[in-house]
Amino acid sequence: MPASSWSAVATGRCRVLIAGAGPAGLATALYLLHLRPELAGRIVALEKRRHPRPKICAGGLIPRTIASLNELGLRLEVPFVEVVRGRALTEIGAFDHVREEPLCTVVRRDEFDGRLAHAAKARGLRLYENAPVREVALEPQGVRVAFDGGQFHADVLVGADGSSSKVRSALFGTGNNAVGRALMADLPVGKELSEEFTSRLYRFDFRCVAWGIPGYAWSFPCLIDGKPHLNVGVYDQTPHAAAGNRSVKPRLDEVLVRSFPEMTFTNHGAQGRLFKGAPIRWHDSTACFVRGRALLVGDAAGVDPMMGEGISVAFEHGKLAAHAIARLLDGDERALADYDHAVHAGPLGRKLKRLASAARHFYGPHHRFFLRAIAANRRAREIALDWYNGVRGLDELRTGGVIVEWLRSLLRGERYVA
Ligand SMILES: Cc1cc2nc3c(=O)[nH]c(=O)nc-3n(C[C@H](O)[C@H](O)[C@H](O)COP(=O)(O)OP(=O)(O)OC[C@H]3O[C@@H](n4cnc5c(N)ncnc54)[C@H](O)[C@@H]3O)c2cc1C
Structure with missing residues (x-):
């Protein structure tokens, strides 16, 4: 029976237990193993599904994420498309930007996360797949976690189980007012017919702010099974808020059709359902990220409120968490409180707070004023x-x-x- 099968009943102790093996959980493990290679075999991750698992995401990696991969000594060993031009469409006009270096590298998340999991296992992570976390309890000097297949006691628990985090709801409360939603579709295209491919371009369309959606629609070039596609989607930062002076917000699929009238949104056989939606929890600076010996990273903690970008944040959280955990295991009891402080007030916390403020301005009632200021x-x-x-x-x-x-x-x- 492979160690990664949940049916191999596992119970016991480990130093660090990670709930969820997406970018945040895997980055935490990779940074920690980088800092403390002697922890190999003593860090356990419990993952609800099995890699390569599907993940609803556009797969855009900003340069900050590529820098994190480099820092960890990882190469991008999956198919990708590099974007060097960006176009932002707004109510007051279009803005183009060009760079020599990629603005974004677009991957497919099943492939990317699968490679990351492979790398983490090779460096000493014990990954249990098909092993959803069911129960979490704080203990005086650690945590107890029950999952489908057994239970673990650990010195510290990392909640990396995404926007609907079980760890969060069990130990921190839900904080559901800080959850956005996004809807996306993958559309096959002819490479030579699509500007996204011919100009290596991504598009962001903020006109939906005027239609009652605080967010934007996007179009990214990507490769699915080697074939050119556009990943198009729409992000709504505050799904439960009223839509300005409208009583009802437009449906997200309608926003997509309106933003990209030139595209054909029909089902494409083997891909099944065309539109796929998922929540994105965003950073709320009033939230708490540490409780006892448990801490939150990635979507479980909350990512970029303005754009819903979360992969670079997952790596940043993972790095901060790894440093704090290494100190805790060395006997520094203040280490987790410092993690909480760093996520609030360190460079990452400051960046996320500024993005929250930018979202309030650019998606708020005076958005045209702020657009004009930045347009100038x-x-x-x-x-x-x-x-x-x-x-x-x-x-x-x-x-x-x-x-x-x-x-x-x-x-x-x-x-x-x-
Ligand atoms: C439509 C859409 C488009 C997006 N596009 C982008 C983009 O282009 N670029 C970008 O940077 N971000 C994007 N994001 C955000 C990005 O997907 C997330 O921020 C990122 O995946 C966060 O990583 P994570 O590891 O915290 O969470 P996840 O990637 O969600 O990983 C959490 C893991 O935990 C597992 N899990 C869940 N519950 C349990 C449990 N009970 N027990 C064990 N395991 C569990 C899940 O199976 C999953 O593998 C997008 C999001 C959406 C919805």
């Missing part, structure tokens, strides 16, 4: 894009540092990009 200054848009993407560590700077970068580029009188 191309350099500010470029620096904002690089800040968002985490290029050259810009996203780790305080606001003053970013403003200095912007002023410097103005003084040099040249295009901002290095």
Whole structure:
């Protein structure tokens, strides 16, 4: 019986137990094994499904994620499409940006997460698949976790089980007011007919803000079984909020059809259901990310409120969690509180808070005013894009540092990009 089958009843102790083996759980394991290779075989991940498992996601990796992979010594060993042009459509016009380096690398999540799981296992993670976590309880110096197939006692628990996290609901409360939703579809295209492929372009369409959806529609080029497709979707940051002066929000599939009238949205046989939806929990700075010996990472903790981008955040959470856990296992009892502080007030917490504020402005009643302000200054848009993407560590700077970068580029009188 393979160690990764839940039917091999497992019970016992481990140092670190990770609920969920998506990017956040696997990044936590990879960073921890990088810091403390002697933990090989003593970190357990319980995953509800079996890799390569389907995951509803557009698969866009921003440069910050690629930097995390490099830091972990991992290569992108899955098919991908690199995007070097971005187009944002808004009520007041379209804005294009071009880079020499990729703005985004688009993967398929089943393949990407499967490779990540493979790498983590090779470095010493004990991964139990088809092993959903059922019960979680805090103990005086650790946690107890029951799953389909057994139970573990561990020194520390990492809740990496996504937006509908069991760990979160068991130990932290649901906090459901900070959950957005997204709907997507994969559409086959002819490579030579699609601008996304011919120009290596992704499109973001924010016009739906005026239609009552605080968010945007997107179109990314991607490869499914080697064949060119467009992944198109729409993100709604606050599904339960009223739609401005409208009584009813438009349906997300209708928003997609309206945003991309040139596309044909019909079912495509083998792919089954065309539209696929999933929640995205976003960062709420009033939330708590540590309770006893349990901490939250990735979607379970909450990701980028503005764009719903969560893969880079999952890696960032994983890195912070790994450092805190390594210190805790060395006997530093303050380490998890420091994790909580870092997620609130460190560079990642500051970035997520600014994105929450940007979402309030750009998706709020005065969105046209903020659009005009950003439309007026191309350099500010470029620096904002690089800040968002985490290029050259810009996203780790305080606001003053970013403003200095912007002023410097103005003084040099040249295009901002290095
Ligand atoms: C339509 C859509 C498009 C998106 N596009 C992008 C994008 O282009 N770029 C981007 O960066 N982000 C995107 N996101 C967000 C991104 O998918 C998430 O932020 C990211 O997957 C978070 O990683 P995670 O590991 O925290 O959670 P997940 O990837 O959800 O992984 C959680 C894992 O936990 C497992 N699990 C769940 N419950 C249990 C349980 N009880 N026991 C054990 N295991 C459990 C799940 O099976 C899963 O494998 C998108 C999201 C949606 C919905």
